[in-house]
Amino acid sequence: MQGIGPPLVTPFTADGAVDESALRDLVGWVEARGVDFLVPCGSNSEAELMTADERARVVEVVADEASVPVLAGTGSPGFEETRRATADAADAGADAALVVTPFYYSHDDATLEAYYRDLADEAEIPIYLYSVPAYTDVKLSPAVVDELATHPNVAGMKDSSGDVTTFVRERRLTRDADFDLLVGAGGVLSHALASGADGGVLALANVAPEAAAEIYEAHVDGDADGARELNETVVELNHAVTAGHGVPGLKAAMRARGAPAGHPRRPFRPVSDDARAELEALVDAL
Numbered sequence: 001m002q003g004i005g006p007p008l009v010t011p012f013t014a015d016g017a018v019d020e021s022a023l024r025d026l027v028g029w030v031e032a033r034g035v036d037f038l039v040p041c042g043s044n045s046e047a048e049l050m051t052a053d054e055r056a057r058v059v060e061v062v063a064d065e066a067s068v069p070v071l072a073g074t075g076s077p078g079f080e081e082t083r084r085a086t087a088d089a090a091d092a093g094a095d096a097a098l099v100v101t102p103f104y105y106s107h108d109d110a111t112l113e114a115y116y117r118d119l120a121d122e123a124e125i126p127i128y129l130y131s132v133p134a135y136t137d138v139k140l141s142p143a144v145v146d147e148l149a150t151h152p153n154v155a156g157m158k159d160s161s162g163d164v165t166t167f168v169r170e171r172r173l174t175r176d177a178d179f180d181l182l183v184g185a186g187g188v189l190s191h192a193l194a195s196g197a198d199g200g201v202l203a204l205a206n207v208a209p210e211a212a213a214e215i216y217e218a219h220v221d222g223d224a225d226g227a228r229e230l231n232e233t234v235v236e237l238n239h240a241v242t243a244g245h246g247v248p249g250l251k252a253a254m255r256a257r258g259a260p261a262g263h264p265r266r267p268f269r270p271v272s273d274d275a276r277a278e279l280e281a282l283v284d285a286l
């Protein structure tokens, strides 16, 4: 997985059902705007608010509709649920599985390494590690990443810590492995690319896929200053749709662009009128 991949939002109807028609339309909407791969059931997909059957169906619909590779989110706090979701994703046609660090209970490095090693040993599709401390309170250590990077079925990692130092340490340790290192923080995309990232899984790429793709292309073309300047133009929008207003804000911003984002699912609530006005102004400035 290289380039830009949105953790694709899951459109829900006003009464909270998965809107499969809107999901299919959304695949086309982001693909037409330059994304390189898709990540159904990522964090911004509200995967934790869906049942296992709903997640499997979402992956199936996206894999059926997509014309780019699919990296399906399959992680849960427990090994059995993750094992089953990863098998379901493989059956549904996903190209690889993005597995969030086990959370809820705390685990030491040896336990985290064994968890991923056991999963990678039996998974039918390649595994990507996923470190997102803001949601899980779990930081995957560079030492564990280093141990797992040489496993033949561990294909990469998404680092959503937003910590550039950790990112640089991970890149140094995995540079000689066949290992895709993806950044999960749109505010530092150009910096991560300059530090050796192979791409990004970005909430921002749901609402501004063109901008994220342009940053990546500027990097590929060797225009580091251009990538940095482009990144600065979307840093406030990125903040607003992540730390600022979360998934409800992301979907409101997407709707402001005419994207079939649908509604957030409970317990999320729609953004306030003031927040919507703020988001619409940021979208208008794109």
Ligand SMILES: O=C(O)C(=O)C[C@H](O)C(=O)O
Pocket: 007, 042, 043, 044, 045, 132, 158, 160, 184, 185, 186, 201, 202, 203, 204, 242
């Ligand atoms: O939603 C996800 O999954 C992400 O990786 C989002 C990413 O962490 C970001 O903040 O854009």
